Amino acid sequence: MNRRKLLQLLGAGGALAAAGPLASGVVAARTRGRVVVIGGGFGGATTAKYLKRMAPGLQVTLVEPASQFYTCPFSNLYLGGMRDMQYIAHGYDELRNRYGVEVIHQLAEDVDAGSHSVRLAGGEELGYDRLVLSPGIDIDWDALEGYDEEVAQDIPHAWKAGEQTRILRQQLEAMEDGGTFILTAPENPFRCPPGPYERVAQIAHYFSRHKPRSKILVLDAKDGFSKQGLFMDGWNTIYGDMIEWVGRSDDGGIVRVDGRERAVETEFGEIHHADVLNVVPPQKAGFIADRAGVTDASGWVPVKPETFESREVDDIYVVGDATIAAPMPKSGFCANAQGRVVAAAIVASLEDREPLAPAWTNTCYSVLAPDYAVSVAGVYRLVDGEIAEVEGSGGLSPADADADFRRREVEYAIRWYNAIAMDAWGTTGLPRALS
Amino acid sequence: MPDSWKFVGAVLTAGLLFTSVHSHAGDGISYQQASLLAATCFACHGTDGRMAEGIDPLAGRSYQALRATLMAFRDDQIPNATVMNRIAAGYSEEEIDAIATYFSGLPAGRE
Numbered sequence: 001m002n003r004r005k006l007l008q009l010l011g012a013g014g015a016l017a018a019a020g021p022l023a024s025g026v027v028a029a030r031t032r033g034r035v036v037v038i039g040g041g042f043g044g045a046t047t048a049k050y051l052k053r054m055a056p057g058l059q060v061t062l063v064e065p066a067s068q069f070y071t072c073p074f075s076n077l078y079l080g081g082m083r084d085m086q087y088i089a090h091g092y093d094e095l096r097n098r099y100g101v102e103v104i105h106q107l108a109e110d111v112d113a114g115s116h117s118v119r120l121a122g123g124e125e126l127g128y129d130r131l132v133l134s135p136g137i138d139i140d141w142d143a144l145e146g147y148d149e150e151v152a153q154d155i156p157h158a159w160k161a162g163e164q165t166r167i168l169r170q171q172l173e174a175m176e177d178g179g180t181f182i183l184t185a186p187e188n189p190f191r192c193p194p195g196p197y198e199r200v201a202q203i204a205h206y207f208s209r210h211k212p213r214s215k216i217l218v219l220d221a222k223d224g225f226s227k228q229g230l231f232m233d234g235w236n237t238i239y240g241d242m243i244e245w246v247g248r249s250d251d252g253g254i255v256r257v258d259g260r261e262r263a264v265e266t267e268f269g270e271i272h273h274a275d276v277l278n279v280v281p282p283q284k285a286g287f288i289a290d291r292a293g294v295t296d297a298s299g300w301v302p303v304k305p306e307t308f309e310s311r312e313v314d315d316i317y318v319v320g321d322a323t324i325a326a327p328m329p330k331s332g333f334c335a336n337a338q339g340r341v342v343a344a345a346i347v348a349s350l351e352d353r354e355p356l357a358p359a360w361t362n363t364c365y366s367v368l369a370p371d372y373a374v375s376v377a378g379v380y381r382l383v384d385g386e387i388a389e390v391e392g393s394g395g396l397s398p399a400d401a402d403a404d405f406r407r408r409e410v411e412y413a414i415r416w417y418n419a420i421a422m423d424a425w426g427t428t429g430l431p432r433a434l435s
Numbered sequence: 436m437p438d439s440w441k442f443v444g445a446v447l448t449a450g451l452l453f454t455s456v457h458s459h460a461g462d463g464i465s466y467q468q469a470s471l472l473a474a475t476c477f478a479c480h481g482t483d484g485r486m487a488e489g490i491d492p493l494a495g496r497s498y499q500a501l502r503a504t505l506m507a508f509r510d511d512q513i514p515n516a517t518v519m520n521r522i523a524a525g526y527s528e529e530e531i532d533a534i535a536t537y538f539s540g541l542p543a544g545r546e
């Protein structure tokens with residue numbers, strides 16, 4: 001066999017670099033069809049890449065308004081001073097140049113499932129054979145009195161990374177020593193269950209170095225939260241009594257935001273004033289999911305667990321935070337894991353094959369300080385047609401781990417970030433040493 | 436030999452190696468299924484288990500060593516493991532076998 005034949009066998013020279021473990025070989029190379037992916041975050045970027053790896057003959061179009069994507073993962077580390085903003089930014093060159101994904105930097109405005117087409121903000125229509133939605137979350141602006149897009153310019157949510165995160169950081173920098181920072185946390189489900197609690201640890205890290213007399217108050221709409229024991233131990237060990245957490249039963253739930261006073265009102269009518277106020281508000285699936293008709297009354301998207309195809313509308317697959325995928329959490333890790341499974345399911349459907357048995361994992365690292373991280377892991381499979389955690393697997397970092405264990409989890413969190421960012425966008429975010 | 440040519444050879448060898456060891460394992464996990472299982476490791480160990488700045492690379496290690504290490508993580512026999520014990524506990528012996536076969540069949544190297 002000569003080289004040219006080999007190349008043909010592997011499905012054309014251009015696709016060669018892409019042939020890897022998830023390349024399904026000769027048949028897939030001939031698989032044709034057009035897949036449009038909406039959203040270039042964790043779920044969408046991953047799905048687009050793996051579609052091309054598995055079936056290089058597919059026409060894959062990624063629609064994403066931003067040319068630089070800022071990850072929420074490690075945006076808390078930016079707030080704490082552990083990472084620069086420029087190092088959580090990722091572009092789309094690898095998807096374009098290495099995998100041959102067509103990337104269109106526009107907002108998708110509407111989906112017409114009947115005619116299988118997507119309308120872009122510029123008016124252009126894109127037809128599709130299969131559509132993937134990975135739009136992440138939208139803030140539910142109707143859910144919390146007094147909190148709207150304008151107020152959010154002064155009282156940031158910072159639950160989508162980028163400008164919002166910068167506003168919060170600037171306010172923390174401008175705050176006097178001895179001030180009070182308040183974070184309000186929403187009810188479940190929401191993006192990144194451990195996120196609010198990692199955030200206050202990172203802000204405590206910043207305060208402890210620059211404004212040590214300051215206080216942090218968490219007003220929570222829940223009576224418990226992800227990795228609670230580990231977080232509370234960590235907060236105490238590292239930051240003493242700087243962080244106070246108030247659960248729902250102790251009047252932690254807020255009902256109103258006062259933009260003029262930078263204050264919040266609780267269920268029982270208490271008013272809390274803050275020097276810096278961070279409202280993590282109620283959320284729902286990105287609006288395009290509504291337009292496509294795939295959401296239910298909860299505001300999230302029910303999917304068929306095996307393939308993550310919408311339960312409501314054929315040929316539309318949904319990935320990431322927008323989905324109802326419990327017990328999988330709304331994490332970037334899960335969106336990435338789901339993206340690969342969805343890519344495989346779409347290729348199978350285009351080839352008229354049964355989908356492969358799905359397998360997903362998750363690990364959420366939370367970095368509380370430069371030498372202190374904890375994690376929660378989960379391994380998920382389909383059991384009787386539902387997503388289930390494999391018994392005896394996953395779980396939390398041990399409660400009694402020593403300092404070296406906590407330090408190594410920071411090292412692994414950083415390596416995880418490098419690997420997942422590289423997998424999704426082809427950049428770690430950091431400048432790479434030439435090897 | 437141009438690099439891309441070496442790569443083709445490696446990919447083909449990977450496929451062949453996989454099939455031979457796989458039939459020996461006799462577990463009925465297909466090549467594609469194994470690749471999807473192995474892909475659950477990419478988020479930490481890098482795409483194809485091959486990345487310098489990720490957690491230890493997996494591609495191109497020996498089948499025996501990978502399998503033994505994963506089984507030991509699964510049985511919580513590796514001291515000081517931070518997370519691999521929790522993860523490996525979610526995979527059956529058959530799946531671990533398929534995953535070990537899979538990564539051992541990939542060319543080592545950096546991404």
Ligand SMILES: Cc1cc2nc3c(=O)[nH]c(=O)nc-3n(C[C@H](O)[C@H](O)[C@H](O)COP(=O)(O)OP(=O)(O)OC[C@H]3O[C@@H](n4cnc5c(N)ncnc54)[C@H](O)[C@@H]3O)c2cc1C
Binds near residue numbers: 063069075158286364
């Ligand atoms: C503070 C914080 C910390 C976090 N830390 C972690 C962590 O350590 N580990 C972890 O695994 N997860 C973490 N997460 C969660 C993680 O950010 C999300 O789970 C992940 O981003 C979900 O991926 P996604 O693809 O669903 O959405 P996203 O990654 O948000 O991507 C959605 C994309 O879709 C685009 N989009 C939306 N609508 C349209 C449209 N109509 N047309 C075109 N494009 C559109 C958006 O511009 C966006 O780029 C954290 C979240 C927060 C807030």
